[in-house]
Every structure is written in structure tokens, then in C-alpha cells.
Amino acid sequence: MSTKIHDWSADVFRAMRQRNIATVCTVPDGGLTRLLQLIEADRSMRLVTLSVEQEGIGIATGCWLGGGKAMIAMQSSGVGNCINALGLPLAYRAPCMMLVTMRGQWGEFNPWQVPMGQATRPALEAVGVKCFPVDKAEEVGETFAAAADLAFNSRVSAAVLVSQRIIGAKGFGQE
Amino acid sequence: MSTASNRIARRPFMAQLLAHRGNSLIVTGLGSPTWDCFAAGDSPEFLYSWGGMGLAVPTALGVALAQPGRRVVCVTGDGEILMGVGSLGVVADQAPENLAVLVLDNESFGETGRQRGLTAGRTDIAAVAAAFGVAKTMTVTEQSAIDELAELLFKAPGPVVAVAKIAITEDPWALPEKDGGAIAHRFRAALAS
Numbered sequence: 206m207s208t209k210i211h212d213w214s215a216d217v218f219r220a221m222r223q224r225n226i227a228t229v230c231t232v233p234d235g236g237l238t239r240l241l242q243l244i245e246a247d248r249s250m251r252l253v254t255l256s257v258e259q260e261g262i263g264i265a266t267g268c269w270l271g272g273g274k275a276m277i278a279m280q281s282s283g284v285g286n287c288i289n290a291l292g293l294p295l296a297y298r299a300p301c302m303m304l305v306t307m308r309g310q311w312g313e314f315n316p317w318q319v320p321m322g323q324a325t326r327p328a329l330e331a332v333g334v335k336c337f338p339v340d341k342a343e344e345v346g347e348t349f350a351a352a353a354d355l356a357f358n359s360r361v362s363a364a365v366l367v368s369q370r371i372i373g374a375k376g377f378g379q380e
Numbered sequence: 381m382s383t384a385s386n387r388i389a390r391r392p393f394m395a396q397l398l399a400h401r402g403n404s405l406i407v408t409g410l411g412s413p414t415w416d417c418f419a420a421g422d423s424p425e426f427l428y429s430w431g432g433m434g435l436a437v438p439t440a441l442g443v444a445l446a447q448p449g450r451r452v453v454c455v456t457g458d459g460e461i462l463m464g465v466g467s468l469g470v471v472a473d474q475a476p477e478n479l480a481v482l483v484l485d486n487e488s489f490g491e492t493g494r495q496r497g498l499t500a501g502r503t504d505i506a507a508v509a510a511a512f513g514v515a516k517t518m519t520v521t522e523q524s525a526i527d528e529l530a531e532l533l534f535k536a537p538g539p540v541v542a543v544a545k546i547a548i549t550e551d552p553w554a555l556p557e558k559d560g561g562a563i564a565h566r567f568r569a570a571l572a573s
Contacts, residue, residue, distance in 0.1 A: 228442075228445060228446075251445065253445075253470065253473075253474060254470070254473060255466075255470055256466025256467070256469050256470060257464075257466055259434065259435065259438075259464065260435070260438040260464060260466065260467045260470055261438070262432075262435065262438070263432065263434075263435035263436075263437070263438025263439040263441075263442060263464070263467070264438045264439070264441050264442040264445070264470075265442060266435075266439055266442060267407070267438065267439035267440060267441060267442020267443040267444075267445075267446070268442035268443070268445055268446045269442075269446075270427060270439070270442070270443055270446075270564055270567055270568060271442060271443040271444070271445070271446025271447040271571065272446050272447065272568065272571055272572070273442075273445065273446030275442065275445075275446075289432070289433075290432060290434070290435055292431050292432060293429070293431065293432035293435055293439070295560075296430070296431060296432075296560030296561075297560040297561065297563065297564040298560060298561035298564060299564055
């Protein structure tokens, strides 16, 4: 196994900058730590901290209706909080771009994460979101770029699902 | 908190209020607030919704962040805003100066049969907004307060949240376009022109 971990967060950040995605709505996740740091450090970008993930769907949709580009970054459990809300961009035929870091999937320690983690992709697909699962760090950036282009150019909802295999399972001090 | 006998008649109230809007963009919550704004006089600067309960304030916030040079006013109901009430915290945190929220509070779920809502009891949405950190809030109980309310919603530095205690009334149906793509296209075209 390689000891050098590919910096997928930097790849995603670069792809965001290239596409003028300047607003990122989030309920944070451990797997998003580096990406959120990159966003916060960039004065041309706006980080919007949410109380619940569904707010991000409304903000991103409103942002596009106002002529801007926004996205949502969240943990897979947060997807469950967005399902009815996803009717909004779909009804407006507005793009909705999501970056989801997975739990309950690859070596999960916490059983409470498993039901929603396993249901993330089927639930998203059931409401019409195009899913892009990725399980290699080297491929996150290009997958994000392709999904974002599909979302904003073809005005659909798209979610990049970053595997727990990339992020690593949280150990809760039990390693 | 409940005033027990709300007197404001929503349709003439909204028509009078919106006459003051200037070029403000109006984002409506689903149900009667959408019907009220449409009945007051349709405009491409009105963004209607027929769903997404709990998302009127987030949607308006998104528009306000993307259009910092335009006033954005969210018009929604008490049940709608309570379903996404944490968004008032996000509004306070982002603090957009161009965003205002008006809650038409009839203390009931009007669209589904006028079942009792939480604001019929001890819940006070203006106080909730203030506790989330929205510096300016107002509760209006009389039609005569329109000038003061218009000043707050359309001119005062935001973010602001106002609650209008409205009566339960029987109003004629006034339904705008329901195709979301058509609504979105018209709104975006109006902003680009």
C-alpha cells in the first residue's frame, strides 16, 4: 500500500475555482476538513455554515437563480436531510452540485451510520440525482469536474460520493 | 406569540405593501404567500414556489448572496419558516444587508385545512429570529403599520425579519405559473436584462 496519500481535496478545490463555484454550503464532515480549510483561506470564496443540510439545497438553488454558482459539501448522513428539498432544484430545472463524503460503508465503526450510508446512493437516485461514486483518491478531482460540468451545463442535480475507502474509517480511539 | 384575534386581511395588506417594493426581488414560500403576491400583481421579479417547504428563506438567501446589489424580500408563512427555522441562524451568520424576511402568520396550516400551528401557542417567530442573532425584527398587528413595515422590508439595512399577524380569511384562488423551469427562466431573464 502506498504511504503517500493523494491530495484529492486540492484537486476538487482547483476544479471549483476553474468553474467559478464561489459559494460552498456545508455541515462539516471529518473527510471534508482539508477542502473546507482551502475554501476558508480563499477570500474569493464564501463558506456558508448550515444548521441542516437541506438549507444548502435552497441556498445553492437561489444562488443559481440569482446568477451565481454554489454547491453543497456534506457527510452521507446529511443526504437523508435533503431528499424532499431536492424537489426544489429539480422543479426549477436548476443545477444542484453536491460533494458527499461517505460513512457507513467501508470499515465503519459506528452502527448508527450504516443505514443512511447504505441508502445514500439509492435515495439520491430515487429523487433523480445523478450519482458519481469514486473510490480512488486520484480520480476524485476529475470525477468532480465531470459531475460539476454535467450539473451546471445540463442543469441537473449531481452528487460525487467520495468513498470511505479514500477517507478512512474513523477509529473512535479504538485503533 | 398568539394575539388571539388577528385582524390583518392578507390580500389587501400584501397588495398595499408590495406597492412599496420598488425593484426589490420577491421570493415566495409555497401556498398562500405565493397566491397573495401573484394576486397583488404578477412580475418577473417574483420567484414563486409550489413546494420545498422550509426552503423559502434559504432560497432567498441564495438569491441575496448572488445579487448583492438588489434588495431581496422573502414572503412566507409561519408553518413554512418553522420547517426550516435554523435557516434564520444561517441568515444571521451570513448577515446579508440586502435580505429581508416577512412571515405572514395566521397561526395555522392554511393550505391543509387550517389546523392549529405552533404560533397559535407560545412560539414567537420574531423572538426566535432575534435569538438566532437577527438584529432587527418587528411584529405587526395592524394594517395601518404598512409604511413602517415597508421601510423595514424594502429599505432598512438587513438582514431583517418581520412577522405580520394576519387573519384566517377565505380568498379567491390566484395561482401563478407552476412550471418551475418557466418560473426560473423568467426570473433569471429579468435579472440579466
